[in-house]
Amino acid sequence: MKINKVAKAGTLESNDILIMIMPNENSGIELELESIVMKQFGNQIxxxxxxxxxxxxxxxVVIKAQDKGALDYTIRARVQTAVERAVE
Structure with missing residues (x-):
């Protein structure tokens, strides 16, 4: 599946994550993560x-994520929503 445009999902509220997804001009998947719990859960996120x-x-694809303590199911939902918005 190819990403056609930049899309976002989520917020910067507590216990949420903001996911921004965009096409990668280079090949491959790039992930940039900022998190308030990076030391404890960075690898899991x-x-x-x-x-x-x-x-x-x-x-x-390039994924930029700003985490404020989101749980796994929230992260998955935000990624899926951003992807669905990016391929419309």
């Missing part, structure tokens, strides 16, 4: 995002 991207069959 990255894993959840990348697994969802893989599940959706995306390639050549």
């Amino acid at each position: 990255k894993s959840v995002i990348l697994n969802k991207i893989d599940e959706l069959g995306l390639e050549d």
Whole structure:
């Protein structure tokens, strides 16, 4: 699946995550993550995002995520919503 445009989902409220997804001019998947819980859960958050991207069959995409303590199911939902908005 190819991303056609820049799209966002989520907020910067507590216990949420803001996901911005855009086409990657280079090849591959790039992930930029900022999180208030990076030391404790940074690897888990990255894993959840990348697994969802893989599940959706995306390639050549840049994901920027600003996390404020979101749980895994919220992260997955925000990624899926951003992707659906980007491929419309």
